[in-house]
Amino acid sequence: MKTNPGRFFEDYRLGEIIAHAVPRTVKMGERTLYHALYPARHALHSSDEFAKTCGLPFSPLDDLIAFHVVFGKTVPDISLNAVANLGYAEGRWLGQVWPGDTLRSESTVIGLKENSSGTSGVVYVRTRGLNQHDEVVLDYVRWVMVRKRGHGPAPEAVVPALASVVAPDALPIPRGLDFTRYDFALAGEPHRWGDYAVGEKIDHVDGVTLEEAEHMLATRLWQNTAKVHFDATQRADGRRLIYGGHIISLARALSFNGLANAQLMVALNGGAHANPAFAGDTVRAWSEVLDRAETPAPGVGALRLRLVATKGAPFALRGEDGKYLPDVLLDLDYWALVPL
Known part of the structure; x- marks a missing residue:
């Protein structure tokens, strides 16, 4: 065969x-398509000049x-x-x-x-x-x-022991990163590391309705060949399942409204695709501040954030049975770098 x-x-x-x-x-074509598919607009990934003021040679x-x-x-x-x-x-x-x-x-x-x-x-x-x-x-x-x-017969079960969170002292910091000359006006919001409190929840307000053509274009862009994303005969209901990463990028882009200065994702602590998403669903996002940490980089702090994508109301996550509510699509736990 x-x-x-x-x-x-x-x-x-x-x-x-x-x-x-x-x-x-x-190359830059990937960025152009990425920013066309998602409302992504964090300054560090949009402007070479902004990146240079943050100590990087140009925009990654x-x-x-x-x-x-x-x-x-x-x-x-x-x-x-x-x-x-x-x-x-x-x-x-x-x-x-x-x-x-x-x-x-x-x-x-x-x-x-x-x-x-x-x-x-x-x-x-x-x-x-x-x-x-x-x-x-x-x-x-x-x-x-x-x-x-x-x-x-199946092999003997082996389940790896995995850390629940990447330790703050293990967070990777890009070489040369320096937020001491950070331009808050150009970044889009005034909120610094110290303005966020552990336990604070942020409704990112905006929503995006998923389109069939867009999610299939995105999944092809990443050369993801999973059949359920393209072939309507793969599911009994005849619906194409939307790639979970598409929801991650959409929620991260929506989080700009309230977290515009969370410039870099540096660690992924955990995540779950709680329920499937399909074309026609309208996705919204909210975040919760789980932790804060200082870093050795000048002017740079870290926020541990929970990012939730949902078709429903903000701040609703689990039912009384402890299971994810049916409207919840994504529950992602990550560290981001922000200016002090």
Whole structure:
């Protein structure tokens, strides 16, 4: 067989390292399309001149462009036969991605656990995104529910122990980053690190209605080949499932209104795609400040933020049973760098 039907749960081996095809050179076209698909407008990723005042040589590509490209490479080997992408942990953006960089991905299988139904299992992988200099620019763990090919015996269950949060002293700070000359007027809001209190919740106000063509264009842009995003026959209801990363980028872009100075995502503590999203849904976002930390970089602080994408009202997350409410699409926990 010359075509690739995708891997099933039985095809994974603990400790296996998977080198993913195909390397991707990213340029300004990726940013242009990214900013056309999402209302992204953080100043550091929009202006070379603004980036220079912050100690960088010019404006790097958006953090989530790196995430999408690295993630997309893994789909044919990890989640082509996935039932669901379940979560993330221990993610760090270890280096900036610049126009002209070439990214590739590799994953190590760090855990396997068959589900009680015997028809699927959970695969845990640590994925690294590397540039053309073999420097790691992104590292994260995710776990995916994958269909089984048959009902044969499963490997012994191994579930990795994962940190619930990236420690503040382990946050990667871009070389040269300096917010002491930060221009709040050009950034769009006056709010500094000290203006945010732990426990504070922010309604980002705006909403975006999802379009079929836009989410499929975005998913193709990241070369994500998962069938459920394109082929309406893959689901009994005949609906194309929207790629979870599309919701992440949309919510992050919407968070500009209230978090315009949260310029860089540097760590991904955890995340869950709580419910599926489909064309026609209107997505809104809200955030909660979970923690604050100082950094060694001049004028730079860090906020730990919960970012929630929802089709419903702000600040509603779980029901009395502890489960996510049906309107909640995304619950993401991340660290961002902000000016002091």
